[in-house]
Amino acid sequence: MTVLALVATACGDDSDDETADEASTQEPAATAPSAEEPSDDASAPATEPDSSDDETTAEDSSPQVSGTVEVFSWWTSGGEAAALDALFATLTAIQPNIEIVNAAIAGGGGSSARAVLQTRLGGGDPPDTWQTHHGAEILGQYAAAGFTTGLDALYREQGWYELIPAGLIEALSHNGDPQMVLAGVHRGNGFWYNKTLLDGQGVSVGDTLSVDQFLSIAADLDAAGIDALCVGDNGIWASAELFENTLVGVIGPQAYLGLWDGSTSFESPEVKNAISIYSQFLDYQNDDHVALSWDQAVSKVIDGSCAFNSMGDWAFGEFLNANLEEGVDFGWVSHPGSHGAFVAVTDGFTLAVGAPNPDATIEWLKAIGSLEGQTAFNQLKGSICARTDCDRGDFGRYHNWAMDSFGSAVIVPTVVHGSAAPAAFQQALNDAITVFVVSRDVDALASELAAAARASGFGG
């Protein structure tokens, strides 16, 4: 099981805005590993001799390539599509003769796309490149099955071993060979709110929010006839994400990490307490949640028809896409109780074994791994760069807050986005949550998760 190690990220000064200091005010995580020196990793091959020319763009060094590249993803919401377009524009600026085929399939979290992909891979009809996550997903589902091509040579050529934290690279490497190129790193445990609505109710959210504080606010909003939580779980993963974030927030990042090595039981009192609190959260969600997608739930925050939304920071892209101003029209805080954790949801792309257009695909991978590509993409997507040389000045308040959190919080993996546990467990979680939102049976959910953990080879 690969669990992402804590790694430091982008350079620059600490942000000084008032909402940005949550991470720095949290207890220094005694258990958090210290920042790694990326190049100290013995497994990291040496990079090319340093040209000392960080300004060199891929365009300067790339011979022109033609052909098509089929890019498979699930980035179809307003914010996601805008960010994907920024990657396409980066590639086109470098390689104008490459035709891009956008094979995106709607359904947040890849709820529809991943099944289609599996069918194509199994049938020997891979897209040239597909979106995936670090950990169990890339390693267990794709690399171990022989669907992905090792990218060590490209990492060396592009100098990525020196530019991307070693912990991240390790979490996407099979036998020491990287299997994907990262575009960015999302923080999954975001809690987004309509600031105007809350101001109107006399509610102000501080740098952190505890479970009790949220439940008290939610009760007040409920009394005023306002839904506290906006949820869109026509893809059940969105409610599973609400649960995952609540689990991290209630049991804390260290106990949460223990779920994946069996040292924390899914049937422990602390997990059952987290499930009970999740059930209380569900009491405050909008009645039409099953009819909505995750981004439609964010739209309800945007238009003020409910107050908060628990979601990874791809939600930021939706606020941006709707021309809302960060810290003015909308605000953010960590999901209740989870301020000491950074739930890492990485986004990267592969090179398929048997890719129809390997040369064009390599150019695509160079583009998304480039400074230009990552800067343009992450500004719109809400994630932070995987590269450590992105300029903090190119990003606003939220991004700087997330960078601080990445550098100081305990980084934990997500089940909902494929990294913490095998696909079978991820599916079992989704199935159990589908039942739970109706049954509210705490013991049943705990024992189903415990059984699924045992079936997947971890957990007691």
Ligand code: GAL
């Ligand atoms: C995640 C992905 C994010 C975002 C989200 C919602 O799995 O890593 O980039 O797209 O799904 O669709």
